[in-house]
Amino acid sequence: MLEKKVGKQTSRMQNPPSINAAASIVGPKEGKGPLADYFDQAVDDEFWGENSWEKAESKFMREVLAKVTAKASLAMDALDFVIAGDLLNQCIAASFGIRESNLPFFGIYGACSTIGEAMQLGAALIEGGFAFNVACLTSSHFCSAEKQFRFPLELGSQRPPTAQWTVTGSGGLILSLEGNGPYITRITTGKIVDMGIKDQNNMGAAMAPAAADTIYAHFEDTGLPPDYYDMVVTGDLGAVGKRILDDLLSSNGIRISRLLNDCGLMIYDMKQDVHSGGSGCGCAAVVFAGFLYDRLRKGKLNRILFVPTGALLSPTSVQQGESIPCIVHAVAIESSRGGNQ
């Protein structure tokens, strides 16, 4: 058995990488939400001075990379790798966003689980001796996502109550070999789970079984008690998906209702008319980089299981009558380097 492997899907870091900085820039709606004070910046215009939403989304990522690198007190060329992805076709928010960075780049795609995938691969590159510092970035943009996945915004289409609202924003992290934490202590890599849900306006329901699968695997692999963490926080299940997840976990003996939270429910106020909550690659990324990172640094939270959730659909697969395959990655983050569990 490899020393780091604990069970089929989980690895425990032997020298846990430190998250040395986090940065987030969000759009106008997110800047009026309950977490507004935690973001580095909220822009008041979805175009942010660009002439397309796609170019604006790239700008979010470019600016977050600059900001998070500066917050880590690093020169840009001290980064060994950038790992980034987004929801746009061929991941152009990332490609164009980091085009001028002149840094070794791994593009990834995990839909809204992307920040979790980036953290896992970044942590593995550092643990494996390939890097001192890795930047992990994702973004999403309400306007570019609606245009690509659903309907032209100009139609003003009505949305069902189960629909979610794509977060406009980008979140970035610097993972480093050395630092004062919080630390990535364990990673559980998700499998694709598809329970046959075909309604792209109910992605919470589609993703909840995948979230349950990964969280269950995490506790099964590690043998940790379900209340080990101060919070188990999913990416963007929203109100509908979070209820389903709670039910699925409970029926498998993991009773953590009071510890469960969801970035999609934290980022907006109920009054903001977002229906089931926030979604998008940016959702988990900005809530972590903004709020959760602050709570971990200040000791308000000491151990969290961060569980970004992704729905791997495309308009093409939906039009062809396919169901929605989902993937969920779990990353354990702790304020101390942790024990032997």
Added chain:
Amino acid sequence: MLEKKVGKQTSRMQNPPSINAAASIVGPKEGKGPLADYFDQAVDDEFWGENSWEKAESKFMREVLAKVTAKASLAMDALDFVIAGDLLNQCIAASFGIRESNLPFFGIYGACSTIGEAMQLGAALIEGGFAFNVACLTSSHFCSAEKQFRFPLELGSQRPPTAQWTVTGSGGLILSLEGNGPYITRITTGKIVDMGIKDQNNMGAAMAPAAADTIYAHFEDTGLPPDYYDMVVTGDLGAVGKRILDDLLSSNGIRISRLLNDCGLMIYDMKQDVHSGGSGCGCAAVVFAGFLYDRLRKGKLNRILFVPTGALLSPTSVQQGESIPCIVHAVAIESSRGGNQ
């Protein structure tokens, strides 16, 4: 300095992972090309019994995963990770192709460099102690790619001489901690290079500077003489891009014209009317998994630098007047575990 790092972009494996199996399935046109005998299977119908090209592309990937795992004499659940990506929007060939595998999955996007990115991340996960066995897969499909990136096939649009032909096929590899090689000895991770080319029918010209950048970095980082390898083989530069690459390398003192080859030029015969050559994620993957792997196993080649080339454009970025950012990853593969260079 980390022990594995040699220069800014390159890492040298301390315990080089072995490529224990390779498998390839191609379409009808590739099955009539000069490498036909090296592929495991050539199907005679682009739909392969499915009712859409996208579903057929997923089937290529699903069947290659099964085939390559069997060729490595592994049970499916002996794989620690699958790393896969493709060209379709939201990478659905990969997501749907490996949906039933029930394996931890990392989705990646590097356009036609994807197999190189997968090999780098797979090797890093094994070297880092996270995995015994990793499957690396990519695919492309002429019909799904033309439909998505260019014009409906039914239009029969004329193609300029610089255009390339997207390979239909999928290639897969099993990287393992233990095995008899060939071995991945060094990896050089590419940076995004964009020299302002905007013609999506001349991607060879767009990608050549990125290929030169990564190959130059590889020799600069490692200090190896330019003739160290028996072959330096790019992914899909085609005839136009290969000439530009040769010029760029020569003008930087790397004179390896006789060692340069390109998978896009190897997979088709000139008579097959593919203009500048093959392209697509599947191109480098099937040429490596079919032909190059066979040559390495049989000792006809002992050291190659495999250099998959990717153009990170999307129809949206082209329509918005953007140029084409490119990325190229280099993977050194040798029949022995290698010395200290």
